[in-house]
Amino acid sequence: MISILFLQPKSNPYLQMNPLYFKFAHFIGLMCLFIGIGGYIAMSSTTEPGKRKLFGMLHGIGLLLMLLAGFGYLGAAKLGTPTWAWLKTALWLALGLFPLVAKRRILSESALVLLALLAGGALAWIGLFKSIG
Numbered sequence: 001m002i003s004i005l006f007l008q009p010k011s012n013p014y015l016q017m018n019p020l021y022f023k024f025a026h027f028i029g030l031m032c033l034f035i036g037i038g039g040y041i042a043m044s045s046t047t048e049p050g051k052r053k054l055f056g057m058l059h060g061i062g063l064l065l066m067l068l069a070g071f072g073y074l075g076a077a078k079l080g081t082p083t084w085a086w087l088k089t090a091l092w093l094a095l096g097l098f099p100l101v102a103k104r105r106i107l108s109e110s111a112l113v114l115l116a117l118l119a120g121g122a123l124a125w126i127g128l129f130k131s132i133g
């Protein structure tokens with residue numbers, strides 16, 4: 001049953017995974033990641049680490065999902081590994097450091113929000129326009 005849901009119609013002789021499932025997972029990851037980053041920034045000054053736990057978990061799950069779904073899409077859509085994908089991976093790594101930077105309180109909350117939006121915007125731009133490589 002599950003295999004029927006996740007595969008393309010039987011008319012496809014290769015029964016290949018539909019790339020759109022990966023794109024869907026990419027979007028779910030995006031939501032988890034940014035809820036995680038936002039919540040973590042908002043909770044950065046709390047003295048109760050338990051309050052940050054949910055957002056830390058969401059950040060981690062979102063990051064992993066974005067990476068797996070991103071490369072999964074490239075594989076399923078037979079796009080290879082273009083330069084823009086590696087650039088996205090580098091920016092993805094930078095977003096991975098957000099909880100660390102927020103916890104150390106090196107930057108103000110508004111600076112962190114602005115940086116997250118700039119990085120997220122750049123990642124979305126590259127994913128949509130693929131203007132590099």
Ligand code: HEM
Pocket residue numbers: 026030033063066067069070071073074085086088089091092095120123124125127128
């Ligand atoms: C956390 C960072 C990331 C964000 C915010 C992000 C965001 C996006 C967005 C908004 C799109 C446009 C979806 C569309 O075409 O409708 C996209 C597409 C895509 N992203 Fe990401 N992305 C991230 C990380 C990655 C990573 C690490 C990879 C690894 C290869 C990746 C690979 C892709 C691919 C393959 C597409 C689809 C391109 C196509 O439609 O041909 N992304 N991403």
